[in-house]
Amino acid sequence: MKSAVIVFPGSNREGDMVRALRLAGSDAHKVWHAEHELPQGTDLVVLPGGFSYGDYLRCGAIAGRATVMDAVRAHAARGGLVLGVCNGFQILCEAGLLPGILMRNANLKFICHRQFLRVERNDTAFTRNYAQGQAIDVCVAHGEGNYTADAETLKRLEGEGLVAFRYCDAQGRVTPDSNRNGSMNSIAGIYSDKLNVLGMMPHPENLVEDLVGGTDGRGLFESLVSGFPKAA
Amino acid sequence: MKARVTVTLKNGVLDPQGKAIEGALKSLGVDGIAGVRQGKVFDIELETGDKAKAEEALKAACEKLLANTVIENYRVEIA
Numbered sequence: 001m002k003s004a005v006i007v008f009p010g011s012n013r014e015g016d017m018v019r020a021l022r023l024a025g026s027d028a029h030k031v032w033h034a035e036h037e038l039p040q041g042t043d044l045v046v047l048p049g050g051f052s053y054g055d056y057l058r059c060g061a062i063a064g065r066a067t068v069m070d071a072v073r074a075h076a077a078r079g080g081l082v083l084g085v086c087n088g089f090q091i092l093c094e095a096g097l098l099p100g101i102l103m104r105n106a107n108l109k110f111i112c113h114r115q116f117l118r119v120e121r122n123d124t125a126f127t128r129n130y131a132q133g134q135a136i137d138v139c140v141a142h143g144e145g146n147y148t149a150d151a152e153t154l155k156r157l158e159g160e161g162l163v164a165f166r167y168c169d170a171q172g173r174v175t176p177d178s179n180r181n182g183s184m185n186s187i188a189g190i191y192s193d194k195l196n197v198l199g200m201m202p203h204p205e206n207l208v209e210d211l212v213g214g215t216d217g218r219g220l221f222e223s224l225v226s227g228f229p230k231a232a
Numbered sequence: 233m234k235a236r237v238t239v240t241l242k243n244g245v246l247d248p249q250g251k252a253i254e255g256a257l258k259s260l261g262v263d264g265i266a267g268v269r270q271g272k273v274f275d276i277e278l279e280t281g282d283k284a285k286a287e288e289a290l291k292a293a294c295e296k297l298l299a300n301t302v303i304e305n306y307r308v309e310i311a
Contacts, residue, residue: 058300065297094300101302104248
């Protein structure tokens with residue numbers, strides 16, 4: 001499975017993302033944002049975390065309109081897989097690939113801590129190696145992660161099962177205390193209509209090795225890789 | 233030709249920054265503030281002298297980049 005990790009000026013999680021993808025068995029490479037095309041045979045595009053363009057204007061606003069994003073949009077329209085984490089989620093929303101927007105955290109603070117997420121469904125390319133309802137232990141690090149959408153969009157996301165992850169406690173209970181950034185319906189990640197684009201604020205790539213205290217993030221990358229035949 | 237674009241949050245969109253500023257003004261003892269909403273101002277210099285062309289360019293700038301119309305409104309004033 002070939003993945004392209006897009007690097008914008010100000011991205012800073014591309015190294016960890018490439019590492020997590022390679023650990024899971026993907027042939028992962030970094031791709032510069034000024035490229036007009038994705039590398040031949042790209043199966044998965046990843047927009048990593050960071051502070052693209054210094055978060056100027058709005059988080060992800062300028063990166064969302066970068067040259068390479070036309071190629072990412074075309075890849076998504078063909079049904080290709082796209083994952084956006086943290087700033088990558090913000091970029092996907094600004095690029096119009098996912099609905100809604102990530103606003104300033106309700107408490108106005110940058111939050112950075114371990115966080116449990118409830119896996120809402122395990123029948124997608126991103127989550128097949130998890131159990132439905134499983135509480136996975138990953139972490140968050142963001143100042144603008146407060147997911148906001150109009151009532152109609154929210155109703156559609158819920159009605160069509162497009163919520164990917166919710167902030168929860170260690171037992172998988174979605175409690176107000178677990179939702180530290182104030183996101184509507186405790187939303188931590190959402191899918192596109194065809195389930196091939198996933199945006200999420202938490203960082204699964206941070207928890208892929210025992211050395212750093214956890215491996216719950218691995219399931220996401222292994223799910224992605226397991227959907228493709230192994231390279232010869 | 234010069235223009236000013238003002239981008240503001242739509243009514244009903246929670247503005248935690250505006251709320252924090254409102255609280256700070258209260259704690260500074262500035263009386264009579266009923267509410268604060270924070271927005272952005274862009275001063276833009278245009279190459280054209282044609283008002284219709286300028287309006288067209290500014291509308292495109294707002295729709296494509298300056299405002300996220302999911303949560304924001306914009307207003308264009310040409311000097």
